Amino acid sequence: MDRTIITGGTPLRGEVQISGAKNAALPILASTILGGGECVITNVPRVVDVVTMGKLLGILGAKVHYEDNRAVINAAVITSTQAPYDLVKTMRASVLVLGPLLARWGEATVSMPGGCAIGSRPVNLHLAGLAKMGADVSMEHGYIRAKAKRLTGAQIYCDTPTVTGTENLMMAASLAQGTTVIENAAKEPEIVDLANFLMKRGARIDGAGSDVITIEGVRELHGSDHDVIPDRIEAGTYLVAGAITRGAVTLNRCRPNHMDALLMKLREAGVEMQVDKEQIHLNAASRLKGIDIRTLPYPGFPTDMQAQMVALMTAAEGTSVITETVFESRFMHVEELRRMGADIKVEGNRAVVTGASRLAGAPVMASDLRASAGLVLAGLAAEGTTEILRVYHLDRGYERMEEKLRGLGATISRHKEGTASAEIH
Numbered sequence: 334m335d336r337t338i339i340t341g342g343t344p345l346r347g348e349v350q351i352s353g354a355k356n357a358a359l360p361i362l363a364s365t366i367l368g369g370g371e372c373v374i375t376n377v378p379r380v381v382d383v384v385t386m387g388k389l390l391g392i393l394g395a396k397v398h399y400e401d402n403r404a405v406i407n408a409a410v411i412t413s414t415q416a417p418y419d420l421v422k423t424m425r426a427s428v429l430v431l432g433p434l435l436a437r438w439g440e441a442t443v444s445m446p447g448g449c450a451i452g453s454r455p456v457n458l459h460l461a462g463l464a465k466m467g468a469d470v471s472m473e474h475g476y477i478r479a480k481a482k483r484l485t486g487a488q489i490y491c492d493t494p495t496v497t498g499t500e501n502l503m504m505a506a507s508l509a510q511g512t513t514v515i516e517n518a519a520k521e522p523e524i525v526d527l528a529n530f531l532m533k534r535g536a537r538i539d540g541a542g543s544d545v546i547t548i549e550g551v552r553e554l555h556g557s558d559h560d561v562i563p564d565r566i567e568a569g570t571y572l573v574a575g576a577i578t579r580g581a582v583t584l585n586r587c588r589p590n591h592m593d594a595l596l597m598k599l600r601e602a603g604v605e606m607q608v609d610k611e612q613i614h615l616n617a618a619s620r621l622k623g624i625d626i627r628t629l630p631y632p633g634f635p636t637d638m639q640a641q642m643v644a645l646m647t648a649a650e651g652t653s654v655i656t657e658t659v660f661e662s663r664f665m666h667v668e669e670l671r672r673m674g675a676d677i678k679v680e681g682n683r684a685v686v687t688g689a690s691r692l693a694g695a696p697v698m699a700s701d702l703r704a705s706a707g708l709v710l711a712g713l714a715a716e717g718t719t720e721i722l723r724v725y726h727l728d729r730g731y732e733r734m735e736e737k738l739r740g741l742g743a744t745i746s747r748h749k750e751g752t753a754s755a756e757i758h
């Protein structure tokens with residue numbers, strides 16, 4: 334299993350190019366099976382989850398060709414409507430093929446995603462919405478089975494805003510007969526990106542990005558090109574990398590207008606930034622102050638930036654309270670940060686960080702994608718060497734992270750099991 338080794342303490346300086354958003358690319362790729370024409374998707378990040386989605390679409394019978402950051406997909410013919418356990422267990426977002434398969438092919442069998450390191454993560458709202466659209470949904474031997482001759486438009490209310498749930502229902506409704514209204518929909522920029530792609534293909538969608546989305550079903554969708562939006566979570570992670578090392582970092586090709594809550598919180602913590610349309614210049618020369626943060630659905634503070642901010646707050650002066658309201662057990666990184674000398678107490682869904690700790694490098698274990706990012710950031714700031722185990726989590730969602738950090742001056746390398754040192758480029 335790969336390990337990442339970091340020697341901390343160097344202020345990061347320089348420019349970094351932000352990749353396409355994993356969480357926009359995944360639903361966009363899944364949605365290609367809603368129609369037969371060729372789809373050319375650019376700015377697709379080369380991360381393991383995207384590769385997994387490509388494999389899944391291939392198993393379903395679509396023709397998938399990835400080259401650099403471009404994906405060409407043609408789903409004129411589908412040979413299977415089953416998403417197998419082996420793939421779904423490695424990536425929960427596989428459930429995104431449920432809505433498209435059902436809407437276009439009248440049936441779908443998708444392995445039920447299990448729990449994961451950050452909580453139980455049910456898909457009940459995806460299923461309830463599809464049932465409201467007339468699908469016959471059942472559970473058999475760990476698989477979700479859904480059938481419908483043609484879905485019909487419906488009024489759907491989500492008890493809680495769900496990102497992939499909203500995406501699944503929006504995709505399914507695009508081919509349903511009649512009009513669907515999704516109320517209390519999630520409002521993330523990735524949902525807007527998916528809606529824009531579907532509309533280019535002939536879908537009729539109104540209100541994506543607000544909490545009421547109206548979809549008028551059409552008979553079929555055609556192929557189209559699309560350029561995926563920049564990854565706001567990757568961008569945020571590099572901002573924290575600059576801040577935690579007291580460096581000066583410029584992010585290129587990002588979308589600051591998708592990052593309001595994070596930018597405001599970083600400023601409150603004393604981080605200076607100059608923001609342009611597609612660029613952010615960060616200068617973290619001054620002292621960091623402890624702040625309170627509460628994760629919420631968009632436009633609130635993203636839960637996917639929580640672990641990184643806990644790491645940052647260990648370096649800030651004073652006490653910070655970070656409240657996680659989206660996922661129930663998303664503090665697995667805290668134990669590991671404590672092993673590096675951080676002073677953090679977890680009380681229910683709150684982490685209380687007493688800052689200004691001088692972190693010391695240590696061997697630590699990554700538990701999920703964003704927790705891994707939090708550990709990398711702590712390692713960049715720590716004195717001495719940090720060794721991160723189970724680093725494959727990082728590869729699921731960060732494109733060439735070690736290479737990008739080395740470009741900013743970090744001392745970081747990837748080691749394969751059984752080798753002394755093997756830098757990955």
Ligand code: UD1
Binds near residue numbers: 636
């Ligand atoms: C997506 C993101 C993930 C991010 C999360 C929250 C993708 C591929 N993943 O995950 O990176 O951390 O949004 O921003 O885009 N819930 C239910 N029933 C459901 C569905 C969700 O109760 O049927 C609950 C969840 O347990 C959670 C909350 O709703 O408490 C939000 O989850 P959701 O938005 O669905 O997360 P994902 O779409 O899985």
